[in-house]
Amino acid sequence: MSGTGDQVSTDGEHGSPNGEPLLVLEGIDTFYGPIHILQGLNLEVRAGELVCLLGGNASGKSTTLKTILGIVEPRNGTVRLEGEDVTRRPTSYRIRKGIAIVPENRRLFAPMTVLENLEMGAYLHGGGSKEDFERVYSLFPVLYERRSQLAGTLSGGEQQMVAMGRALMAKPKLLLMDEPSMGLAPILVERSFEIIKQVHEAGVAMLVVEQNANVSLSIADRGYVLSTGRLVLEGKADELRENEDLRKAYLGR
Amino acid sequence: MAGSGSDIPPVPTRPEQAPAPRIGVDEWVATHEARRDLGRGLVGVVRRELERVPRPGFYLAFAVAAALLPVVTSNGYVIRVGFDTLLYMLLALGLNIVVGYAGLLDLGYVAFYGFGAYGYAMLASPKFGLHWSTLAVVPVVVVATAILGFLVALPSRRLLGDYLAIVTLFFGQLFVTVVQNGQAMSFLGFTRPYDVTGGPNGIPDIDPFNAFGGRISSLDGYYYAALAIFLAALAAVYLVDQSRTGRAWKSLREDALAAELMGMPVNRLKLVAFAFGAAIAGLTGTLFAALNTAVFAADFDVPTLIIVYAMLILGGAGSLGGVILGALIVNVSLEVLRTPGHATWVFYGLLAATLVVKVRPWRWLAAVVVGTAGLGFAAHAVAAAAWPRGVHGEPAVGGVLGSGLRHWVLLPTDPRTIGNVAFVCLVLAVLWVTTLRGWAQKLALVPTLYLAAFVWENRLIDEPSVTRLILVGVILIVLMNARPQGLVGSARVEIV
Ligand SMILES: Nc1ncnc2c1ncn2[C@@H]1O[C@H](COP(=O)(O)OP(=O)(O)O)[C@@H](O)[C@H]1O
Ligand SMILES: [Mg+2]
Numbered sequence: 001m002s003g004t005g006d007q008v009s010t011d012g013e014h015g016s017p018n019g020e021p022l023l024v025l026e027g028i029d030t031f032y033g034p035i036h037i038l039q040g041l042n043l044e045v046r047a048g049e050l051v052c053l054l055g056g057n058a059s060g061k062s063t064t065l066k067t068i069l070g071i072v073e074p075r076n077g078t079v080r081l082e083g084e085d086v087t088r089r090p091t092s093y094r095i096r097k098g099i100a101i102v103p104e105n106r107r108l109f110a111p112m113t114v115l116e117n118l119e120m121g122a123y124l125h126g127g128g129s130k131e132d133f134e135r136v137y138s139l140f141p142v143l144y145e146r147r148s149q150l151a152g153t154l155s156g157g158e159q160q161m162v163a164m165g166r167a168l169m170a171k172p173k174l175l176l177m178d179e180p181s182m183g184l185a186p187i188l189v190e191r192s193f194e195i196i197k198q199v200h201e202a203g204v205a206m207l208v209v210e211q212n213a214n215v216s217l218s219i220a221d222r223g224y225v226l227s228t229g230r231l232v233l234e235g236k237a238d239e240l241r242e243n244e245d246l247r248k249a250y251l252g253r
Numbered sequence: 254m255a256g257s258g259s260d261i262p263p264v265p266t267r268p269e270q271a272p273a274p275r276i277g278v279d280e281w282v283a284t285h286e287a288r289r290d291l292g293r294g295l296v297g298v299v300r301r302e303l304e305r306v307p308r309p310g311f312y313l314a315f316a317v318a319a320a321l322l323p324v325v326t327s328n329g330y331v332i333r334v335g336f337d338t339l340l341y342m343l344l345a346l347g348l349n350i351v352v353g354y355a356g357l358l359d360l361g362y363v364a365f366y367g368f369g370a371y372g373y374a375m376l377a378s379p380k381f382g383l384h385w386s387t388l389a390v391v392p393v394v395v396v397a398t399a400i401l402g403f404l405v406a407l408p409s410r411r412l413l414g415d416y417l418a419i420v421t422l423f424f425g426q427l428f429v430t431v432v433q434n435g436q437a438m439s440f441l442g443f444t445r446p447y448d449v450t451g452g453p454n455g456i457p458d459i460d461p462f463n464a465f466g467g468r469i470s471s472l473d474g475y476y477y478a479a480l481a482i483f484l485a486a487l488a489a490v491y492l493v494d495q496s497r498t499g500r501a502w503k504s505l506r507e508d509a510l511a512a513e514l515m516g517m518p519v520n521r522l523k524l525v526a527f528a529f530g531a532a533i534a535g536l537t538g539t540l541f542a543a544l545n546t547a548v549f550a551a552d553f554d555v556p557t558l559i560i561v562y563a564m565l566i567l568g569g570a571g572s573l574g575g576v577i578l579g580a581l582i583v584n585v586s587l588e589v590l591r592t593p594g595h596a597t598w599v600f601y602g603l604l605a606a607t608l609v610v611k612v613r614p615w616r617w618l619a620a621v622v623v624g625t626a627g628l629g630f631a632a633h634a635v636a637a638a639a640w641p642r643g644v645h646g647e648p649a650v651g652g653v654l655g656s657g658l659r660h661w662v663l664l665p666t667d668p669r670t671i672g673n674v675a676f677v678c679l680v681l682a683v684l685w686v687t688t689l690r691g692w693a694q695k696l697a698l699v700p701t702l703y704l705a706a707f708v709w710e711n712r713l714i715d716e717p718s719v720t721r722l723i724l725v726g727v728i729l730i731v732l733m734n735a736r737p738q739g740l741v742g743s744a745r746v747e748i749v
């Protein structure tokens with residue numbers, strides 16, 4: 001491990017105080033054809049931070065991630081990674097800059113083994129070193145047991161772990177997660193959020209997209225709330241948890 | 254790239270001891286599918302044992318068996334069929350990279366085969382007075398075919414599936430047309446016309462394989478050359494398959510977007526697969542040209558393409574063992590079915606196999622068989638009394654089957670018209686039977702089976718070239734129903 005610890009700050013909730021945030025979205029307008037989906041979106045994630053983006057169905061959460069990755073291009077606004085404007089850069093460039101994603105529905109390579117899935121995650125790093133695998137296996141011991149099983153035959157919770165492990169194999173600076181709790185039993189949701197927290201504590205900045213406000217706010221540093229393509233709320237996680245509107249809309253209490 | 258400070262710290266403990274949360278531990282559910290797929294009982298035991306043999310072990314067994322063929326038989330016809338089968342295996346091997354690994358639908362594939370054959374023919378024949386050594390021609394042709402493949406795929410690399418299929422189909426037809434009319438080609442109309450491809454006359458008098466002063470002149474020699482080339486290509490493809498590139502192909506075929514999100518250069522990987530497959534086809538073409546000593550455009554047209562695809566799909570796209578099996582089964586079937594006597598056995602064998610698989614329980618099966626037999630003998634007896642013309646013919650097959658059929662199926666003396674009518678009735682009857690359920694279906698099966706035998710004996714048997722294709726089609730359909738993933742292809746695993 002190289003001894004450059006300047007970016008990982010575990011001292012404060014807001015990540016590194018020095019320099020640019022890892023990710024900045026500024027005034028993003030994204031369209032699908034004539035349909036205006038994201039409307040003037042501003043968002044940032046600092047190094048080492050865990051940010052959650054909350055929103056109901058079809059509020060534009062996945063579209064935000066697609067905009068960050070360059071799968072769709074915004075009509076207006078800029079996407080900045082570590083201070084560099086990447087708005088017109090292709091997806092591959094952004095990936096190489098250190099973003100990884102756990103996509104919606106996980107999108108595992110079903111007929112390939114767990115090991116091969118992890119290896120593909122580290123494609124840009126020559127398939128991953130022994131240390132990379134060890135690190136993922138230490139987070140997900142089950143994956144070590146299941147390493148030669150086909151990913152498609154795993155249970156839902158295990159698939160979620162493969163998807164996270166695969167993304168972590170790329171040693172990302174910023175990890176995007178699209179609805180990690182989707183399709184999991186409640187008990188598995190809590191446990192996978194424990195793992196998310198663990199990954200975050202290891203120093204990876206994360207943007208977690210969720211419909212489940214309760215559990216995501218419990219581990220996040222900050223949160224944004226998206227409603228039909230607009231941000232309607234943002235703030236520290238504990239403040240959001242106390243927010244009346246959010247409670248009514250999402251927490252149901 | 255990786256050296257920045259945001260790396261995750263190293264592993265604290267051995268994976269097994271890490272105090273991490275464990276979710277979704279449910280081994281039984283997770284491995285259930287895999288267990289079920291292998292099956293129970295004796296079949297399951299055999300399959301499980303076979304599963305443990307490393308794959309190169311199978312290839313070695315195949316190599317030994319194939320190498321022994323000219324030893325156990327000196328029948329030139331058999332060895333010729335063996336040679337052709339090896340050529341098809343090579344073609345299927347190359348197509349497997351394009352379709353099976355990278356998931357690209359290449360409908361112009363045999364044009365690369367033709368390009369290789371014509372390339373060899375032009376560089377090693379009196380056509381242009383060039384008589385290059387095989388050691389020079391083959392590498393040049395293979396590299397040229399790879400480059401051609403690269404160029405064909407380049408414009409359509411951004412376009413997905415269907416577009417690539419159309420572009421390559423167009424390319425394949427273009428190749429055939431150009432070659433067929435290539436006896437008077439002029440460069441953009443500026444030069445006088447040259448005879449480049451020989452047009453419909455093809456290129457004759459092609460040199461045999463030759464190197465170091467020697468030449469291959471016997472069929473056995475070509476058989477071994479084809480075997481050696483196939484095994485070398487198989488080894489190369491196997492190694493690539495086991496490499497990171499092989500797994501990258503597999504993953505981009507599974508989910509190109511996910512692969513792109515892992516940072517894979519999706520387009521480059523596709524191009525490489527396409528060119529690699531083309532190169533193998535080109536290599537096969539040189540063998541074809543050298544053995545046949547003449548090439549014609551018609552050998553590289555759609556029928557060949559269909560056969561290679563059938564082999565690949567039957568064996569299981571994406572599987573190397575499937576390539577071997579698929580090519581073997583399809584080509585040998587096509588040969589066997591050339592003889593009406595053999596074809597009759599295959600026909601009744603297929604009927605019997607379908608009944609055994611589809612009609613359950615066995616009491617129903619027995620009832621259907623007895624009913625069909627009884628119906629036949631009864632019809633025969635009635636016809637013998639009331640319609641003598643109807644029992645005058647002879648079945649095409651001799652022996653036990655033939656004498657049985659003579660007393661069972663109606664064989665009118667001039668069966669053409671009645672055969673055609675019966676054929677139409679048979680198609681309708683089959684459609685009708687598939688809509689029925691339960692005992693009604695079993696009951697309807699009896700006359701349908703008899704009708705099938707009647708149509709076979711009186712009509713289909715007279716057109717072996719058509720019948721052969723129909724039968725291979727039926728074999729494919731039956732096998733596909735039994736094993737949708739192909740004979741040895743692994744089941745496609747869906748994420749639910
Ligand atoms: N590829 C697409 N083309 C057109 N409309 C789309 C596309 N993807 C998403 N949408 C629409 O954009 C809106 C936001 O979608 P999305 O970002 O996926 O929502 P979610 O918050 O559930 O992830 C939805 O109304 C959806 O129908
Ligand atoms: Mg979504």
